[in-house]
Structure formats: structure tokens, C-alpha cells
Amino acid sequence: MELWYTEEHAKDVRFSIKVDKQLCSVQSDFQRIDVFDSKEFGRFLTIDGLVMITEKDEFIYHDMIVHVPMATNPNIKKVLVIGAGDGGTIRELSRYSTIEKIDMVEIDKVVVDVCKEYLQQTACGFDNEKVNLYFEDGLKFVKTKENEYDLIIVDSTDPIGPGEGLFTxxxxxxxxxxxxxxxxxxxxxxxxxxxxxxxxxxxAHKRIEEFFPICKVYQVHIPTYASGHWLFGFASKKFDPISDLNEEAWNNLKIKTKYYNTDIHKGSFALPNYVKDLLAEAEK
Amino acid sequence: MELWYTEEHAKDVRFSIKVDKQLCSVQSDFQRIDVFDSKEFGRFLTIDGLVMITEKDEFIYHDMIVHVPMATNPNIKKVLVIGAGDGGTIRELSRYSTIEKIDMVEIDKVVVDVCKEYLQQTACGFDNEKVNLYFEDGLKFVKTKENEYDLIIVDSTDPIGPGEGLFTxxxxxxxxxxxxxxxxxxxxxxxxxxxxxxxxxxxAHKRIEEFFPICKVYQVHIPTYASGHWLFGFASKKFDPISDLNEEAWNNLKIKTKYYNTDIHKGSFALPNYVKDLLAEAEK
Structure with a gap:
């Protein structure tokens, strides 16, 4: 017998992973959540039929969503994380002793429960005393806050289903x-x-640009996401991710990482012309 | 009816493209050559069941294999290209009026013939008067040359089959x-x-390092290659691809590109830690 997980990266493009076993399949109030085990990627989590993380390459996503802002401003103390139910973002943030408080708002408790049971590689930091976990709508939660955080990380699903509001x-x-x-x-x-x-x-770029004076995009290689070419948005009120990058301060922290380093931090903001053109179209 | 092309990116990982039509299928003396047409990628060429180029993203590969060395040394005049039967590398090189001579050595004439018939997007530069086309074994050809070229581009298939000798x-x-x-x-x-x-x-890295004093690796996003995370090797006798990069000279040429620019030139040499570790292992 062969069991294959298949995802449509585009209408006419499929990406398939040979699966050893389906470990879990749950329909929550918000979405369908599955965990599979595979030889190539280890365990992997899918939500509504899209790969969220795999044990093999989650380090790439989590390194780049966390260490880029943390290296830009080493004085970040209060962080709000929206989404991120697998726990990987919390795990990386927890490595900074300088952070005093992490509020995490995940709309779907079932994602966290499933990850705690099946994906300990990422779901290992929820008990950290700095972490306050809220199972609420991130959109509503953030409305109640003012002038409070140094950093907000939006670690969402795609803008379909429950993630949609996080792109407005x-x-x-x-x-x-x-x-x-x-x-x-x-x-x-x-x-x-x-x-x-x-x-x-x-x-997303067009909408973020309406509010933030500094608004850049950086890229990363994530082989299990559609096309493997993934982007993060970096928006801020005053910090520039390149000119304000404090390389020495970050390197002195001696945080061991498998993807991130301060050279790739800088390199990842250099974008191909076709991507720059797409962003420029959005800025019009 | 649905027709799907499927490639194994790893033993347990498959990448599939919905095909409108198979345009050509030939078994040459060296390899099996196919051309397909598809909605997402346009026409694409496969050799022995591996995607070589697609009309949608060949610009990425050809930009990065040609413009990185050309921007590092704007005085390149004599170029040897090995492999590259689809013609894309020649097409990009032909945009430099400073180049005086391009010797191209492709072992398999059938690849060039097929591309001339079905892939005019890349196979459009073979008639350039600077291009000397040799249908020979690149390994043997290069043995007969000494102190002759400013640049050698090895645009080969993978190190299985006829491409194998080009990795020794x-x-x-x-x-x-x-x-x-x-x-x-x-x-x-x-x-x-x-x-x-x-x-x-x-x-490849270990072997190139035996001979060249400068030996670096740069990365690029090519979605139709396995994992989408592809590398090029840059080896040289004296030019360093970063410190010798002549940004002004290259930008003054006003060559319009869809992927390459001098920022991504520099950025692409910044590698993730896990890639640096793999290369360091090879250097031992």
C-alpha cells in the first residue's frame, strides 16, 4: 500500500508527500486539522489541506519570522503573536532573555491541543512563564490594545478561512x-x-503600506510551501531592518540557528526584479 | 481527460504539472528528451524525466548563471559554455557587446534541434556570429584548451548520465x-x-575547491527544480564576486532583467547556516 498526501500549489501544480501514517484528523469549529508522519519530512501539520509546518523545515520559517525583528531591535521586551498555534514562534522568542512578555492569541485552541500531542518539536514552549495564551480572535484582541507592544508577529494561515481577517x-x-x-x-x-x-x-503589501512609514519585504526558501519562494513583511514605525540591524549585539547572544544569520538577514531583503515590480504595482 | 507530468524530487516527494499536450519525445544517443505544453509554465523541456527549463521561470536560472560573473568582471571577452543546449545561456551572454567570442560545447545535438523547433524563447541566439557551436564532449573539448577563456559556464544536467563527467x-x-x-x-x-x-x-564543491583559490556558492529560487532552492558555484583565480562586483559598470549597461539586479547579486551569496555547514563538511 502507498499513501500520498497531495496539495495543489496552483490549479495545475501538485506537490505530493508519501505518508507513513495519518496521526490525527480533526474538524474544529474553524478548520480541518491533520497531522501526518512521513520519512522525508518527519511529522507535518496541515490545515484545510495546506502544509503549515513539517519537522524537517519548520526551522526556516520560525528562524526568519522571529530573528529578523529581534536582531533589528535588541531591546524588544513586549511581543504580541497572532496565530502561531504550532508553537514554533513562541519557542524561538523564548530564547531571548531580554523579552519580558509574550502575548499569544490563537483563534483555534484545537490547533494548540493537536500540536501539543503530536508536534512537540514546535509545541514545547507554551508553559514558559512569560507566555500568556489567549484563545480568541486576534482581530478583536488587537483592537483593545494601544501603545503596548514592541513587536507584533502575525503568523497566520493563508487569507482564506479564519486567517482572512488578519490580512485586512x-x-x-x-x-x-x-x-x-x-x-x-x-x-x-x-x-x-x-x-x-x-x-x-x-x-497585504498595499494595506500595510497605508499605515506604516517603513514597509519592506524579505524572502526565504521554504521547500514545502507553494513554489518554495516565500515572503515575510517587515513594517515599522522607525526601525529599518538593514540600517538599524545590530549585528554585533545579535551575534553576541550566541543563539544557535540552522537558517538565520546576520548575513542572510541582510541578503534576504534583496529581491528579484519581478518581485519588486509586483510590490511596486501594489504601492500605486 | 487529464494528463499529468510527475517528477520525483526525492524518493517520497513528487511534483506534478498538468499538461495540455506532449509536443515531442525523442530518445537520442545520450538521453530521453521531452517537451510538454502546460497552462501554468508554458512549454517545458525535460531530460531523462527531470525538468530542465520552463518558459515561466527559465529567466531565473539564466539571469543568475550569466549576469553574476559578467557583473563581477565587465571585461570578460572570451567565454566557454558547456552544456546549455536549450540556448538560454547563449541568449543572455549575447546581450553583452563586450563579449568577443562564445564557444559552446553541447554533447547532444538533438537537444539543440528540439529546442530550436519547440523552445524559441531560449533557442533564439544560436545564429549570433560570435557563437561557435561544437557538438562534442565538453570534458574532451576543455582538455585541448589552455589559458584561453575569461569565463567558463557549466550549464549541465544533473551528475547522472551524460552530465556526470562535468562534476569530476x-x-x-x-x-x-x-x-x-x-x-x-x-x-x-x-x-x-x-x-x-x-x-x-x-x-562538486569539494572538487572545485581543490583547484580554485576563490570558491563560493550562491543561491536562487527556482520553483520548478527540486525544493526550489538551487545553488550555483562561483570559482575563480582572482575575482571575488562580492568585493570585485562592479555595480556601477553593470547598471550602466542598462540590461533589463526579470530576476537579476546587483543587490540580489550580493544577497544571493549569503547562505543559511545549514547550507554553510554542508559546504564546510565538504571542505574538510
């Missing part, structure tokens, strides 16, 4: 208000390559 | 001899992500 102008404007004067917003920014993802990327 | 120590040592004192060698360097590709990458 309303949400970004509330993030702006919830951030203090040093505030940085990092979000997963979809991909430039297949047209449906590129549309979502342009829309 | 013998070949690299002959490339070294065929290059003059300004010589640069760029080769497609496989991928770090799936283990079979990573093995080939490490082997």
Missing part, C-alpha cells in the same frame, strides 16, 4: 495602534510566484 | 587550465535540501 486594512491599522513608538510588525506575506499567492501578497 | 576533479582541473589569469568558473551546483542533491552539491 482594519487589522493592520489596529496593529499600528497597538504598537508603541518602536513598534515592528512582521507577517507571513505569501509568495510571489503562483498568481493566487501573488495576489494575496500584493493586497 | 579531472574536468575541473582542465577548466582551471583552460582559463586565463582572470578566469571565472560558474557551474550549476545542485541543491542543499534533499539528500541526493545535497550529496552532489558537496561533491
Amino acid at each position: 486594512s482594519d487589522f493592520y491599522s489596529n496593529c499600528y495602534r497597538a504598537l508603541n513608538e518602536n513598534g515592528i510588525l512582521v507577517n507571513q506575506h505569501e509568495s510571489p510566484y503562483y498568481s493566487e499567492y501573488a495576489k494575496a501578497m500584493k493586497r | 576533479s579531472d574536468f575541473y582541473s582542465n577548466c582551471y587550465r583552460a582559463l586565463n589569469e582572470n578566469g571565472i568558473l560558474v557551474n550549476q551546483h545542485e541543491s542543499p535540501y534533499y539528500s541526493e542533491y545535497a550529496k552532489a552539491m558537496k561533491r
Whole structure:
């Protein structure tokens, strides 16, 4: 017998992983959540039929969503994380002793429960005393905050289903208000390559630009995401991710990472012309 | 009816493209050559069941294999290209009026014939008067040359089948001899992500290092190659791809590109830690 997981990266493009076993399949109030085990990628989590993380390459996503803002401003103390139910973002943030408080808002408790049971590689940091876990709608939560956070990380699913609200102008404007004067917003920014993802990327970029004076995009190689070419958005009130990068301070922390380093931090903001063109179209 | 092309990116990982029509299928003396048409990628060429180029993203590969060395040394005049039967590398090189001579050595004339018939997007530069086309074994051809070229581009298939000789120590040592004192060698360097590709990458890196004092690796997003995370090797006798990069000279040429720019030139040499570790293992 052979069991294959297949995902449509685009209408006419499929990515398939040979599966040893389906470990879990749950329909929550919000979405369908599955965990599979495989030889190539280890265990992997899918939500509504899209790969969220695999044990093999989750380090890439989590390194790049966390260490880029943390190296730009080493004085980040208060962090809000929205989404991130697998726990990987919390795990990486927990490595900074300088962080005083992490509020994490995940709409779907079932994701956290499933990851605690099946994906301990990422779901290992929820008990950290700095972490306050809220099972609420991130959109509503952030509305109640003002001038409070140094960093907001939006570690969401794609802008379909429960993740949709996290790509709206309303949400970004509330993030702006919830951030203090040093505030940085990092979000997963979809991909430039297949047209449906590129549309979502342009829309997010356009909306974030309405509110933040500094608004850049950086890229990363994530082989299990559509096209493998993934983007993050870096928006902020005053910190520039390149000119304000404090390389020495970050390197002195001696945080061991498998993907991130301060050279790739700088390198990842250099984008191909076709991606720059797509972003420029969005800025019009 | 649905027709799907499927490639194994690793033993347990498949990448599939919905095909409108198979345009051509030939068994040459060396390999099996197919051309398909598809909605997402346009026409695409496969050799022995591996995607070589697609009309949608060939610009990425050809931009990065050609413009990186050309921007590093704007005085490149004599170029040897090995492999590259689809014509894309020649097409990009032909945009430099400073180049005086391009010798291209492709072992399999059938690849060129097929591309001339079905892939005019890349196979449009063979008639350029600067191009001398040899249908020979690149390994043997390069042995006969000494102190002749400013640049050798090895645009080969993977190191299985006819491409195998182009990944040997013998070949690299002959490339070294065929290059003059300004010589640069760029080769497609496989991928770090799936283990079979990573093995080939490490082997190539180890062998090139035996001969060239400067030996670096740069990365690129090519969604239709295994993992989408692809590498090129940059080896040279004296030019460093970062410190010798002549940004102003290249930008003054006003060559319009869809992927390459001098920022991504620099950024692409910043590698993730896990890739640096693999290369360091090879250097031992």
C-alpha cells in the first residue's frame, strides 16, 4: 500500500508527500486539522489541506519570522503573536532573555491541543512563564490594545478561512495602534510566484503600506510551501531592518540557528526584479 | 481527460504539472528528451524525466548563471559554455557587446534541434556570429584548451548520465587550465535540501575547491527544480564576486532583467547556516 498526501500549489501544480501514517484528523469549529508522519519530512501539520509546518523545515520559517525583528531591535521586551498555534514562534522568542512578555492569541485552541500531542518539536514552549495564551480572535484582541507592544508577529494561515481577517486594512491599522513608538510588525506575506499567492501578497503589501512609514519585504526558501519562494513583511514605525540591524549585539547572544544569520538577514531583503515590480504595482 | 507530468524530487516527494499536450519525445544517443505544453509554465523541456527549463521561470536560472560573473568582471571577452543546449545561456551572454567570442560545447545535438523547433524563447541566439557551436564532449573539448577563456559556464544536467563527467576533479582541473589569469568558473551546483542533491552539491564543491583559490556558492529560487532552492558555484583565480562586483559598470549597461539586479547579486551569496555547514563538511 502507498499513501500520498497531495496539495495543489496552483490549479495545475501538485506537490505530493508519501505518508507513513495519518496521526490525527480533526474538524474544529474553524478548520480541518491533520497531522501526518512521513520519512522525508518527519511529522507535518496541515490545515484545510495546506502544509503549515513539517519537522524537517519548520526551522526556516520560525528562524526568519522571529530573528529578523529581534536582531533589528535588541531591546524588544513586549511581543504580541497572532496565530502561531504550532508553537514554533513562541519557542524561538523564548530564547531571548531580554523579552519580558509574550502575548499569544490563537483563534483555534484545537490547533494548540493537536500540536501539543503530536508536534512537540514546535509545541514545547507554551508553559514558559512569560507566555500568556489567549484563545480568541486576534482581530478583536488587537483592537483593545494601544501603545503596548514592541513587536507584533502575525503568523497566520493563508487569507482564506479564519486567517482572512488578519490580512485586512482594519487589522493592520489596529496593529499600528497597538504598537508603541518602536513598534515592528512582521507577517507571513505569501509568495510571489503562483498568481493566487501573488495576489494575496500584493493586497497585504498595499494595506500595510497605508499605515506604516517603513514597509519592506524579505524572502526565504521554504521547500514545502507553494513554489518554495516565500515572503515575510517587515513594517515599522522607525526601525529599518538593514540600517538599524545590530549585528554585533545579535551575534553576541550566541543563539544557535540552522537558517538565520546576520548575513542572510541582510541578503534576504534583496529581491528579484519581478518581485519588486509586483510590490511596486501594489504601492500605486 | 487529464494528463499529468510527475517528477520525483526525492524518493517520497513528487511534483506534478498538468499538461495540455506532449509536443515531442525523442530518445537520442545520450538521453530521453521531452517537451510538454502546460497552462501554468508554458512549454517545458525535460531530460531523462527531470525538468530542465520552463518558459515561466527559465529567466531565473539564466539571469543568475550569466549576469553574476559578467557583473563581477565587465571585461570578460572570451567565454566557454558547456552544456546549455536549450540556448538560454547563449541568449543572455549575447546581450553583452563586450563579449568577443562564445564557444559552446553541447554533447547532444538533438537537444539543440528540439529546442530550436519547440523552445524559441531560449533557442533564439544560436545564429549570433560570435557563437561557435561544437557538438562534442565538453570534458574532451576543455582538455585541448589552455589559458584561453575569461569565463567558463557549466550549464549541465544533473551528475547522472551524460552530465556526470562535468562534476569530476579531472574536468575541473582542465577548466582551471583552460582559463586565463582572470578566469571565472560558474557551474550549476545542485541543491542543499534533499539528500541526493545535497550529496552532489558537496561533491562538486569539494572538487572545485581543490583547484580554485576563490570558491563560493550562491543561491536562487527556482520553483520548478527540486525544493526550489538551487545553488550555483562561483570559482575563480582572482575575482571575488562580492568585493570585485562592479555595480556601477553593470547598471550602466542598462540590461533589463526579470530576476537579476546587483543587490540580489550580493544577497544571493549569503547562505543559511545549514547550507554553510554542508559546504564546510565538504571542505574538510
